[in-house]
Amino acid sequence: MTDDGIRVALPSGAEAFVARGTTAADALRALGERRVGEAIAVKVGDHVLDLSRGLVADATLAPVFPDSPEGLDVLRHSSAHLLAHAVKRLFPNTQVTIGPVIESGFYYDFKRAQPFTPEDLERIEATMRELASENIPVSRREMRRAEAIALFREMGEHYKVEIIEGIPEDHVSLYTQGDFTDLCRGPHVPSTGRLRAFKLTSVAGAYWRGDERNEMLQRIYGTAFPTPKQLKEHLALLEEAKRRDHRRLGRELDLFSFHPEAPASPFFHPKGAIVYNTLVAYIRDLYREFGYDEVLTPQILDVELWKRSGHYENYRENMYFTEADERQMAVKPMNCPSHCLLYADGKRSYRDLPLRLADFGRLHRYERSGVTAGLTRVRSFSQDDAHIFCAPEQIDAEVTSVVEMIFRTYDLFGFSERRIYLGTRPERSIGDAATWERAERTLREVLKRRGIAFEVHPGEGAFYGPKIDFCILDAMRREWQLGTVQLDFSLPERFDLHFINREGKEERPVMIHRALLGSIERFMAILLEHCAGDFPLWLAPVQVRLITVTDQQQAYAQQVVATLRASGLRAEADLRNEKLGYKIREAELQKVPIVLVIGEKEVAAQTVAPRRRGAGALPASDLPSFIASIATEARPGAPGGVP
């Protein structure tokens, strides 16, 4: 190494000496990297930088291509800049704010008096295309903070000024492409021509700095990919998501509906009720196995109870209130206080613990209009909720057993990818610091001991205690929260709960709030979208549909239906005077798992000709062996059947 030279290397080991200040792109060329032209950035150590960055010290370099995760981020970030560039060109009076990369694309927030219309979006996208085809070079420069503030102030970009004022460093970096300059950490593509596959997807309101007390900005969402083909695939995926939308399937499969008379409160139709109740039946089976006792508790309780539990203090804005006998009452948003009353009904011994009280009670929570959505966020629902009252030394075993129930259940439904989060103390909460500390440590230890990978979500705990949230990825790779385990030392305190321990002394139990599916409504929505309406046999509202070829077979068909029903199957007959193909098509569209075709031959031979959803015809068989062949699969909680 010489004074004016530095040593650069590729991860493969190739080395070269170049002059200090050589750009990353030139250094890569000097190293014999052939695909420099395809790279959009460079990785120096752990940092992704512009290709035009001058190298000042020895470094190991790796080109960043658009199809790598880092490259995709650069591409999308630059697309956000291209969007801002186009907006400033079309609407010069607009102020720019921030434009980050998000999971499936990017967005940019703007301040403009006029709202952006869908037509504006088209014009903006067209302008983005023009700017891309002009292949404008993107350059970076650094500037003193004060200088940058002055510059953006002069440009009338007050939000940028505010952002820079919040940056502690002396210098900030600016990126310029043609007549557009933006404050940005970078890195960016070398020129706008590298952006070939992007699309603006929607406009939405968004608060400045994500605070609802601040003014509202206009956010434009978009997405970008390395190639047009990948963009197209992504858009096709969005179409598929639309096709699987549970609101749509709910209507098409006649499962549930919504009515303005009870906003955000689902009405389950007979078929939807079967799915719902079968899910509950599955959970009840688990409860039998894991030692839970089911209870039923009132819908409306005295406000005093909610004051005592802390809900009135912390949760009032989400509760419904009413009055009776001049007493203030509240509709329950949760079951826990009722379970505390149940626990306290009589002396408890350590021999009674753990006491696991399960409750499928209907809950009502007032959700602000605008946050509700289909079955995933409703105002009326029930959970597979339970509260475990146990001695402190039992916490570990109890949490462990809940985790087992959760994992087994998610496996059953084909949710094999999970993400687990530990939520710690939120701002609004009850209980002292030491108790919180203890509870958080307990949960952390259980997870660690079980070798379960998790992430910490600071401040995401419940107001009464820390929690572990169990999320899954569905078939569309979207993340949903389902189960939860929450430790609670506060409610036992507030309700002055105790049990008599081995020493004959009163001791405070711990309460564990937990759910596997979470809200049944929400779970049903997620499952419906996950399996695109193709429920496993045991959950299907109609398991078997008989289809007659002509009306000569009606009597036999009805007889078969009766036999199937007698053996516990949900069966029905389609006796309509329609062609076979028509009736089969309808059964397929209705996602009926098994169709039994009954024609002249079947009547004569006293058999049925089965047909599996999506798989076509199977050989005919006699009725008893057909029933035997599906018996296991039709039992609640039968494995398989979900992708």
Place this chain on the structure above:
RNA sequence: GCCACCCUAGCUCAGAUGGUAGAGCAGCCGAUUCGUAAUCGGCAGGUCGAGGGUUCGAAUCCCUUGGGUGGCUCCA
């Protein structure tokens, strides 16, 4: 709650610039009696989410309101 958009027959959707509603599917009736994803014909169905306004005239323009959708905030 905030921003934007949407609401026409049970469903999916047509109905530039204001002249008072239309299709396919579903439904009903009839014909057809048929072998693994749509048989043919006919009939009926809407105070265009609701209320108010502008206008000679409103599904269409304006205001209010209800519901929904996509986001933001929230999800204890």
